[in-house]
Amino acid sequence: MTNELPLSTVLIVDDSPSNIRVMAAVLQERYRVKTATSGQQCLDMALRHKPDLILLDIEMPGISGYETCRELKDMSETRDIPVIFVTGRDNIEDEEMGLRIGAVDYITKPIRPVILSARVDTHVTLKRQQDRLLQLAMHDQLTGLYNRHYMLEMVDQRLSRARRHNTPLSLLIVDLDHFKQINDTHGHIVGDQILEQVSALLNQQCRTEDTVTRFGGEEFLILMEPCSLNQAHYKAEVMRHQISELMPSGIEVTVSIGAAEFSDSDTNFNDMLKRADDALYRAKANGRNQTELSHATVVV
Ligand code: GH3
Ligand code: MG
Numbered sequence: 001m002t003n004e005l006p007l008s009t010v011l012i013v014d015d016s017p018s019n020i021r022v023m024a025a026v027l028q029e030r031y032r033v034k035t036a037t038s039g040q041q042c043l044d045m046a047l048r049h050k051p052d053l054i055l056l057d058i059e060m061p062g063i064s065g066y067e068t069c070r071e072l073k074d075m076s077e078t079r080d081i082p083v084i085f086v087t088g089r090d091n092i093e094d095e096e097m098g099l100r101i102g103a104v105d106y107i108t109k110p111i112r113p114v115i116l117s118a119r120v121d122t123h124v125t126l127k128r129q130q131d132r133l134l135q136l137a138m139h140d141q142l143t144g145l146y147n148r149h150y151m152l153e154m155v156d157q158r159l160s161r162a163r164r165h166n167t168p169l170s171l172l173i174v175d176l177d178h179f180k181q182i183n184d185t186h187g188h189i190v191g192d193q194i195l196e197q198v199s200a201l202l203n204q205q206c207r208t209e210d211t212v213t214r215f216g217g218e219e220f221l222i223l224m225e226p227c228s229l230n231q232a233h234y235k236a237e238v239m240r241h242q243i244s245e246l247m248p249s250g251i252e253v254t255v256s257i258g259a260a261e262f263s264d265s266d267t268n269f270n271d272m273l274k275r276a277d278d279a280l281y282r283a284k285a286n287g288r289n290q291t292e293l294s295h296a297t298v299v300v
Pocket of ligand 1: 142175176177178179180181183187188189190191192195216217218284288
């Protein structure tokens with residue numbers, strides 16, 4: 001393991017403190033070790049600490065290891081954490097059951113340090129590689145923002161949640177003005193630097209709950225919740241103004257913005273996107289460097 005990476009976290013769950021001690025002694029030099037003595041505590045800690053791996057006893061008072069594993073696999077926040085069962089039960093049926101409900105591995109007690117170490121190392125390495133791939137797949141390389149793929153993956157869930165809780169949700173499309181001309185005049189490398197600087201500004205101006213994505217070449221989508229059309233308009237104008245004064249790479253850059261609030265008349269994300277895009281088109285047609293709003297038709 002290299003020193004540059006932060007230590008991975010392993011959560012050990014066992015109702016017997018002496019078992020925990022044995023496993024912790026094997027792992028604590030190379031891992032950040034957290035411990036829990038019940039299924040419920042495991043669920044709480046998994047949500048709070050997002051460990052890279054969970055070692056889970058099966059027989060515990062209260063929620064069993066099997067049930068705990070099922071609950072971990074049911075929650076989107078904990079679904080991807082690998083679980084290894086560590087148990088005194090050494091029959092095939094139990095092992096099959098453990099693997100069927102989503103565990104990646106199954107180790108029997110008594111603990112053999114070399115085996116525990118090797119299995120934990122393997123699954124933590126796989127988890128790290130998976131996280132890295134996911135990170136690459138969901139982000140734009142140039143700007144570091146989320147990409148189109150990420151937006152399309154998460155947006156339906158966000159829209160249903162907003163509808164369920166009746167919270168206002170708004171979308172901005174931010175598009176650089178005459179960017180082709182800027183590229184033609186100053187070159188593609190300067191164009192790239194401008195994209196990076198504008199992205200950084202958009203990201204800084206948004207709250208952590210907002211999702212800023214590079215949706216296309218010089219087009220950014222910002223999903224904001226809770227945020228009404230009025231609030232979105234205000235934020236869009238602040239950002240538009242700041243970009244017009246940013247002078248990235250010493251060049252005057254402006255953006256046009258289309259804004260829409262998710263409404264009952266939108267059946268899906270594409271409907272809202274289309275309305276925001278139409279508003280953007282009007283902002284371009286009206287002379288650029290401005291924000292236009294889409295007012296949804298009221299459904300009666
Ligand atoms: P408008 O004001 O109507 O939006 O005009 P525009 O020139 O910005 O729009 P158009 O769609 O005609 O051109 C977009 C340009 O953005 C063309 C493309 O070369 C450039 N572009 C897209 N992605 C990148 C990129 O990653 N880097 C650079 N440097 N340029 C890019
Ligand atoms: Mg453009």
